[in-house]
Each structure stands twice: as C-alpha cells, then as structure tokens.
Amino acid sequence: MLINPEVTVAFRCLECGRLTFDSTTPFKLVKEHGVMFPCECGRSTVTINITEKMQYSITVPCIACGEYHTYTLDKRIWREPLNILTCPKSGYKVCFLGKEQPVLRAIEDYDVELDKALMDLNFDDYFKNDEVMYEAINKLHEIAERGNLYCTCGNDNIDVLLKPEGIELLCKKCHARGFIYAGSIKDLRSIARLNTIVLNDPILCTNKRPEKEGG
Ligand SMILES: [Zn+2]
Ligand SMILES: [Zn+2]
Ligand SMILES: [Zn+2]
Numbered sequence: 001m002l003i004n005p006e007v008t009v010a011f012r013c014l015e016c017g018r019l020t021f022d023s024t025t026p027f028k029l030v031k032e033h034g035v036m037f038p039c040e041c042g043r044s045t046v047t048i049n050i051t052e053k054m055q056y057s058i059t060v061p062c063i064a065c066g067e068y069h070t071y072t073l074d075k076r077i078w079r080e081p082l083n084i085l086t087c088p089k090s091g092y093k094v095c096f097l098g099k100e101q102p103v104l105r106a107i108e109d110y111d112v113e114l115d116k117a118l119m120d121l122n123f124d125d126y127f128k129n130d131e132v133m134y135e136a137i138n139k140l141h142e143i144a145e146r147g148n149l150y151c152t153c154g155n156d157n158i159d160v161l162l163k164p165e166g167i168e169l170l171c172k173k174c175h176a177r178g179f180i181y182a183g184s185i186k187d188l189r190s191i192a193r194l195n196t197i198v199l200n201d202p203i204l205c206t207n208k209r210p211e212k213e214g215g
Helices: 026-031 100-121 130-145 185-193 202-207
Strands: 007-012 019-024 034-038 045-050 056-062 067-073 082-086 093-098 149-151 158-163 166-171 177-181 197-199
Touching: 007 045, 007 056, 007 100, 019 034, 019 100, 026 034, 026 045, 056 093, 067 082, 082 100, 093 100, 130 149, 130 158, 130 166, 130 185, 149 158, 166 197, 177 185, 177 197
Parallel strands: 149 197
Antiparallel strands: 007 019, 007 093, 034 045, 045 056, 056 067, 082 093, 158 166, 166 177
16 A cells, blocks of 8 residues: 655745645654744744644644644644644634645635636726735625624615725715725734624724835
8 A cells, every 4th residue: 555644734924925835744743853834935934843642733824813823633634635724713724734635626726716706706906915805805794694794873784895905885874984904914814803893983993004014
C-alpha cells in the first residue's frame, strides 16, 4: 500500500491577505519538534507544534479578527483528506489542512463561489476588493435574516446600495444612512464583529475605516 504522508496547509495572511500554500510530512514535524509556514511577506505564519500528549497544536492567523487562534488536533490530520479550521468568533474559514487535492479543491470552490456570486450581481471589476465585499454581503444577509437590520425609526425595510468601497444602507422612511466599509482586509475584521446593524445608532460608528492601509 502506498501512503502519501504529506499534509498540505493553506491559509490567508493576516497582514497582506495573500494565500499561502505549503506542505510538510510527519517525519519532518517530529524531527524538528514543530514546523512553521510563514507568509511570503514574513508578517504572519502558521505554526504546528507537537504537544506532550502527542497531539498537534496549530496556531493560525485570522484575518477576520486580526488575532491568532490555536487549535488542537490529533493524528487525524494525517488521515482526513480535508480539515477546515474556522474562526471561533466569526466562523470565517481561516485554514485548510489535509491532502493536497482536497485542499486545492476547497480553495477553488471558495473562489468559484465568490466569482459566481459576483457574476450574479453583475459587478465585474466594480468592487475595490471582491473577496471582502463578498463576505460583507454574506454577513449583511445573515444579519437581515435574523431581523437585526433595522432603523431606529422602526422601519426594517432598509435599502442596500453596493458601492466600490462598501455597502450603503438607507432608510427610506426617515432617510437615515449607514455605511459598511468593505474595501480592504482590515475592513473584514470590522465586518466579522458586526451582529446588529441599526441605522441612526452609534454602533455603525464603530465600523469606521481604520488607519490608512500601508501607512
Ligand atoms: Zn503576508
Ligand atoms: Zn478569528
Ligand atoms: Zn428610519
């Protein structure tokens, strides 16, 4: 029986948003007592360590909340074709681990899903950042479905306008406005934290654009 003991790791950088795709073997991991997968930019990394109980402790940067999350997995990481690690706060998929093909497919599926959604919207090349916009639209749907999108005037029929930089919200009844920035990886963190959107409420003020990119 031929066994391919390689495990492939894919994650998105917390700082630059780039996708890192790398692999290792259990032998290397044991020999070196751990392994790191740094992003090309050098500013974030996935780390896998072996614990005393012979489990694997995996630390992953999360672009949704701007922090690192640690997961403990057992030997199944070598067996399972695909493990998806998600952010405990936002549910965002932060790391794909497993055999090369299923990991590649999972990332492709995600991209196809994204392309399809944007094609349906007919907004080719319109948004500043397609991926962040896609997350923002999903999040907005989720919030609206739970009945958590409304205006302080009592109206819950809010107009949604997609702009290159984000989503504009408008109450037709009292003309209150709100804006969800969705133009950069940093905006994704604010989006992940949103639970309720109330127009005319200070909560949207917490979703102001953070300091300038790259500066
Ligand atoms: Zn990076
Ligand atoms: Zn997170
Ligand atoms: Zn209103």
